[in-house]
Amino acid sequence: MLDQNIKAQLKTYLERLESPIELIASLDDSQKSDQIKELVTEIAELSDLVTARFDGQNSRRPSFGIAKAGEAARVFFAGLPMGHEFTSLILALLQVSGYAPKISDEVLQQIKDLNISQNFEVFVSLSCHNCPDVVQALNLIAIYNPGSSATMIDGAFFQDEVEQRKIMAVPMLFQEGEHIGQGRMTLEEIIAKLDTGAAAxxxxxxxxxxxxxxxxxxxxxxxxxxxxxxxxxxxxxxxxxxxxxxxxxxxxxxxxxxxxxxxxxxxxxxxxxxxxxxxxxxxxxxxxxxxxxxxxxxxxxxxxxxxxxxxxxxxxxxxxxxxxxWREMNIPGEQEYRTRGVAYCPHCDGPLFKGKKVAVVGGGNSGVEAAIDLAGIVEHVTLVEFGDELRADQVLQNKLRSLPNVSIIVSALSTEVLGDGSQVTGLKYQDRKTQQEHTLELAGIFVQIGLxxxxxxxxxxxxxxxxxxxxxxxxxxxxxxxxxxxxxxxxxxxxxxxxxxxxxxxxxxxxxxxxxxxxxxx
The missing domain is CATH 3.50.50.60 (FAD/NAD(P)-binding domain)
Structure with a gap:
């Protein structure tokens, strides 16, 4: 699971543990459980202060929790915290042991003063660079509020649940099962959201x-x-x-x-x-x-x-x-389906559209780069550009045109985001030369039209x-x-x-x- 370089790096970090910790895995018969068991075993082998257990009773399987020895786990990872989330794993291991977080005394006191008993879930994709901040913030809140828990959920690990709960943007944050926010949020923002007296x-x-x-x-x-x-x-x-x-x-x-x-x-x-x-x-x-x-x-x-x-x-x-x-399209349906198929960050939300058809609106560098990235994940990308030609650097255009699952439409005025009431189903556009209306059947629309x-x-x-x-x-x-x-x-x-x-x-x-x-x- 972990290569030798990562193991050496992690072993060095684990030398900073303040007290013994336990990794408690809740498994089933799936291949994903085997992966989590392997990861937990490898981490425990790197330090005498880490013990692995496989008798966890967490209802979400497969997953594993991190607990100070003798205490119940409050920080959970439902999935493999690799990619951008590897830092979240390292910090959770250290901070659960008692290692002091690198935040101001004022912010730490605000966390303790929340005095809440809540269960938090955050859906992530491992390619999302915005997700770790939310995961790490919730972990700190759970660590310093004993009645609370925080669970990172890799959307790729729980694809059926992602479909069922119609999660089409990450990070997506839930408190006691109720949606309370999405997108990049700092620790201070989350504290302010939970502390009703913060503004005063x-x-x-x-x-x-x-x-x-x-x-x-x-x-x-x-x-x-x-x-x-x-x-x-x-x-x-x-x-x-x-x-x-x-x-x-x-x-x-x-x-x-x-x-x-x-x-x-x-x-x-x-x-x-x-x-x-x-x-x-x-x-x-x-x-x-x-x-x-x-x-x-x-x-x-x-x-x-x-x-x-x-x-x-x-x-x-x-x-x-x-x-x-980011500039918005300002067309009917855009706000209604924001985070439900309308997205602005291909790196964060792209993995949620694996195997689906999407559009990128915008033919500048940002739009063409987004289309190139998405082409490696989704079934098909249609790039929609208002002008008569793409505006991106020629090297990017050449790369885009070489991809087999990409279509390019120019001279197109996007007119409406279509949906079924819960998620995006398509995009309407008008051919600016013929004035004819067209509809693209899509699961997602990534807007990249400037600032x-x-x-x-x-x-x-x-x-x-x-x-x-x-x-x-x-x-x-x-x-x-x-x-x-x-x-x-x-x-x-x-x-x-x-x-x-x-x-x-x-x-x-x-x-x-x-x-x-x-x-x-x-």
């Missing part, structure tokens, strides 16, 4: 903060770089963001960031956060800005932000780096272009005194990680220069 606590905590020198809105590459550059100047710096990492966390492979040959979005985002935290930047996650008031309009002479939860923050300067999000800047909350407050981008000059200044902007949310062309990072540095240096020249350096 957050508002009180934020209102008590002193004014910042530089306050960054957004935690993607532009925001993270801006915060790091500011903090290195020795000035009071904060980041307020809906989620640290931004769109990078939804990106699979990154191969064009100089000096980094290849990495993955979540790994890159985690490294950014570690770098920023090294400089003791005050990171305020899960916060959404509602209004902004310029320094020359506020009574305090500072830039003021009001958050969605009612809290107010002030700063000598603000850098807007709110990034962008929209996250700037709606700034309308009427900050000057925006006709595309909704923040208008900036060569010093990243906006039309509001003390407010700068950087990254994908601005009019700067070419939306790339490395460009966003560079613009974040420029904006931060401009903000520092503004502070000095305006007499705010005290």
């Amino acid at each position: 606590k957050d508002a009180a905590r934020l209102n008590a903060k002193q004014a910042f020198d530089v306050l960054v809105v957004g935690g993607g590459p532009a925001g993270a770089t801006a915060a790091m550059y500011a903090a290195r100047k020795g000035i009071r710096t904060g980041i307020v963001a809906e989620r640290f990492g931004g769109q990078v966390m939804d990106t699979m492979d990154i191969e064009n960031f100089i000096s980094v040959l290849k990495t993955q979005g979540p790994t890159f985002g985690s490294s950014m956060e570690q770098h920023v935290r090294h400089y003791e930047v005050d990171i305020m996650n899960l916060q959404k800005v509602q209004t902004i008031t310029g320094a020359d309009q506020s009574a305090s002479g500072l830039v003021e932000l009001e958050l969605e939860n009612g809290a107010k923050l002030s700063s000598k300067t603000v850098i807007l780096s709110t990034g962008a999000r 929209l800047p996250n700037t709606e909350f700034l309308q009427g407050q900050v000057e925006l272009s006709n595309r909704g981008e923040i208008v900036v000059n060569d010093r990243n200044e906006t039309n509001i005194k003390g407010v700068f902007a950087a990254g994908d949310c601005t009019t700067v062309p070419y939306k790339q990680i490395i460009i966003a990072a560079g613009e974040g540095a420029k904006a931060s240096l401009s903000a520092f220069d503004y502070i000095i020249r305006s007499g705010h350096q005290d």
